Amino acid sequence: MSTAKYSNQNAASQVLAPKLARAPIYRATIPAGEPWLKEIKAGQTLRILDLEGNQAVDTLFYSTANPRERYDVQRTLRRQGRVYLSTGSVLYSNLGRAMLTIVDDTCGRHDTLGGACAQESNTVRYALEKRHMHSCRDNYLRACAHDGRLGKGDIGPNINFFMNVPVTADGGLTFEDGISAPGKYVELRAEMDVILLISNCPQLNNPCNGYNPTAAELLIWN
């Protein structure tokens, strides 16, 4: 990482900067449209970086000790009293425990109501003929099948990092152009050992990826 990367950070991240100035112990580029599964240890910090901007990174978390314990959208939103995720958001599990905390966020807010795209939902949303376009839930199933610890039953509602899905005062839900940009990132501290499951979203039918899915980067620090 060049030090210039840190030049425009807010106060919260400046506190973290000395730690993060060290080289990450893990660094990977997730190509557009690919799944990724990685274990994160309690205390480690994970950064998800939007390399080229406006890329939805569909993300799920599971307890490594008990993969039936997973990220719980509704508990997370209810406890923070806010419908978007950003710095300070604690991600709770379906058993009521803190899984991770968002400790830095240069994007500003992230969606967790919109779920992940699927062949089946694409037939509803766009056209019956769109069934055979690539999708996030197909990515999840593929990663789960190879990992062996997770299956369809474990694929619940997810986080869409870098995705902009405003809820309106009259209860509407809109998908809008991303508020992310090249180099924007979100950082999370793991509060327990977790399995990270990502689909770097291949959706081409709406503006969630700016109609051009691109690569994302994953970095982990001790």
Added chain:
Amino acid sequence: MTESTTLFPVFAEELLPGGGHRSFVLKRGELLRLTDLNGNANVSLTMLNAHEKAERLNLPDSLKCQHTAKLTNGHCLYSDMGRVLAAITADTCGWSDSIGGVLCAEEVEEKYGQGRYQELRNGFFRNGTDNLLVELGKWGLGLSDLLMTLNLFSRVNVDDAGLLHYVPNNAKAGDYIELYAPMDTLVVLTALQHPMDPNPQYAPQPLQLSWMKADASVAEHCRTSRPENQRGFINTDRLFA
């Protein structure tokens, strides 16, 4: 939309007491009416394909394909397989909440204090997580199958900053919601206060459940409300073609 209450004969009725939980298969063509008897009721609901229970209610899919965060008359409740598990064919209170979810045992004790069976007998403090897990368990299902739940009769507003605001008294005595099943749908529900209801007293409200034999005409306005729902019904009807 009140027509359906008079058009279709009721073939079964039950009281769902406050704190109660229930699960049953709503068969294709059946209509379930939930009536708030005293006002301020809330029902936490999930649903599955009765025959292929790996197919479950998917609230994110339901919300995004209808561009809505609330659910009310005219909306469809979608499975993860792009099918309509139920259509909301009538709703006199106008808003059901997709954000609040259910409390677990620790959260109920934190909010209402201890309320054990040992002292309170059947008035003990129940929680939505365990009530739904018990009903899911009766069908061989478990923790993984407890996804986002829909809170019928409840309203949570979202302001411009994204902050959540629970709206008290969204449902009045006599308000009802009707769910039409265009496929055989396993319905799992519990009658408990909305998790964000600020009332510090544990006081879940009862409902009347009424089952009716209906037909697809009752959900026609749901099917035609937007092209997404027309495609959802095509996906659903193929199960029976």
